[in-house]
Amino acid sequence: MKYIIIGLGNFGASLAQKLTEEGNEVIGIDRNMTKVDANKEKVSHTICMDSTDEFTVAGLPLKETDIVLVAIGEDQGANIMTTAILKNFGVKRLISRAINPLHEKVLQAIGVDEIVHPEEETAERWAKKLCLHNVVDSFELNDDYSIIEAKVPVDYVGKTVREVGFRKEFNLLVLTIIKKVEVKSNLGKTKIETQIQGVASADNILEPNDILALYGSNKDLQTFLKKKM
Numbered sequence: 001m002k003y004i005i006i007g008l009g010n011f012g013a014s015l016a017q018k019l020t021e022e023g024n025e026v027i028g029i030d031r032n033m034t035k036v037d038a039n040k041e042k043v044s045h046t047i048c049m050d051s052t053d054e055f056t057v058a059g060l061p062l063k064e065t066d067i068v069l070v071a072i073g074e075d076q077g078a079n080i081m082t083t084a085i086l087k088n089f090g091v092k093r094l095i096s097r098a099i100n101p102l103h104e105k106v107l108q109a110i111g112v113d114e115i116v117h118p119e120e121e122t123a124e125r126w127a128k129k130l131c132l133h134n135v136v137d138s139f140e141l142n143d144d145y146s147i148i149e150a151k152v153p154v155d156y157v158g159k160t161v162r163e164v165g166f167r168k169e170f171n172l173l174v175l176t177i178i179k180k181v182e183v184k185s186n187l188g189k190t191k192i193e194t195q196i197q198g199v200a201s202a203d204n205i206l207e208p209n210d211i212l213a214l215y216g217s218n219k220d221l222q223t224f225l226k227k228k229m
Contacts, residue, residue, distance in 0.1 A: 001024050001025070001066045001067070002024070002025045002026075002027075002061075002064060002065045002066050002067075003016075003019055003024055003025070003026045003027070003065065003066065003067050003068070003069065004026075004027045004029065004060060004062075004065050004067075004068045004069070005019075005026060005027070005028050005029065005043075005069050005071055006029045006030075006051045006068070006069070006070045006071060006072060006082055007029070007030060007051075007070060007071035007072035007073065007079075007097070008028050008029070008030040008032075008035040008036065008038075008039055008046075008071075009035070009071065009072075009073050009074065010118075011071050011073065011097070011116075011118040012028070012030075012069075012071030012072075012073075013028070013035065013038070013039050013042075013043075015069070015071065016028040016039065016042075016043045017039070017042045017043060020042065020043050020044050024044075025044050025045075026043050026044045026045070027043075027044065027045045027046075027047060027060070027061075027065075028043040028044075028045070028046045028047070029046070029047045029048075029049055029051060029060075030046075030048065031048065031049060031050050031051070032048070033048045036048040051070075051072070051078065051081075051082040051085070052078050052081040052082055052085070054085050057082075057085050057086070057089070058089070062086070062089050062091050065091065065092065066092055066093065067092070067093045067094075067095065068086055068091045068092075068093070068094055068095070069094075069095040069096070069097075069116070070082050070083050070086065070094075070095070070096040070097060071097050071116070071118075072097065073097055073099060073118065076099050076100075076103055079096065079097060079099065079103070080103070080106055080107070080110070083096045083107060083110055083112060084110055087110050087111055087112070093113050093114075094112055094113050094114075095112065095113060095114045095115070095116060096112045096114075096115060096116065097115070097116045097117075097118060098115045098116065098117055144217055144218060144219075145215070145216065145217055145218065146215075146216075146218055146221060147175065147213060147214070147215050148213075148214050148221055149178065149211050149212070149213055149214075150211065150212050150214060150225060151209075151210075151211060151212075152206045152207070152208070152209075152210045152211070152212060156206050157206055157207065157208050158205065158206065158207075159205070159206055160202065160203050160204060160205050160206070161174050161200055161201065161202050161203070161204050161206070162202035162203065164206070166214070166224075170216070170220055170223065170224045171216060171217070171220045172214050172215065172216040172220055172221065172224060173214065173215045173216060174200040174204075174212055174213070174214060175199070175200060175213040175214065175215055176196055176198060176199060176200050176213045177196075177200055177204055177206070177210050177211070177212060177213070178195070178196050178210065178211040178212075178213065179195050179207070179209075179210055179211075180195075180209050181195045200213075
């Protein structure tokens, strides 16, 4: 896949490097030449430029890029301006870093697809979310094994855990199933709540919008997710 990471601070640089290591094509951008030079051997491509300049941003291969992530953390104004410019260009998937709650509200108003909180989420975690399709979240136990939350592939909707054969076919363990459930409040209003179903049973039927908590080797997890897109 092709990524553009804008802002090569600790989080942005680490994410750009990890995505590059996974075999993706990554363009890392920062207006600080020192940061650009520090990453030029570790990231596919690095560019020194001002991302708040609309004319300059227009020269980037935005249409060919799968995901653009604004990782600028020191300058809130530059973050918002860059995000707004990219939103106007209609990039395929736009992710931006939130510095504080008010900043997050501004990004939501702009219409950002996803928001990053680097203080709470690591670059390793985001690299896995971006590289593995259908992954909602992930937790890396060590270099080889992880627990991930993944959407149920369309082909498996209506089947039981046993019928899919997670263990036999993919060498994966279904820890639990997370469901979106409609709940009525005391005022009679309906809201959607996330409910964890407990330890998964072989007879559990998979439904649309279910999220599976899967444990296994990173290799087996990648094989499962790539085959069942």
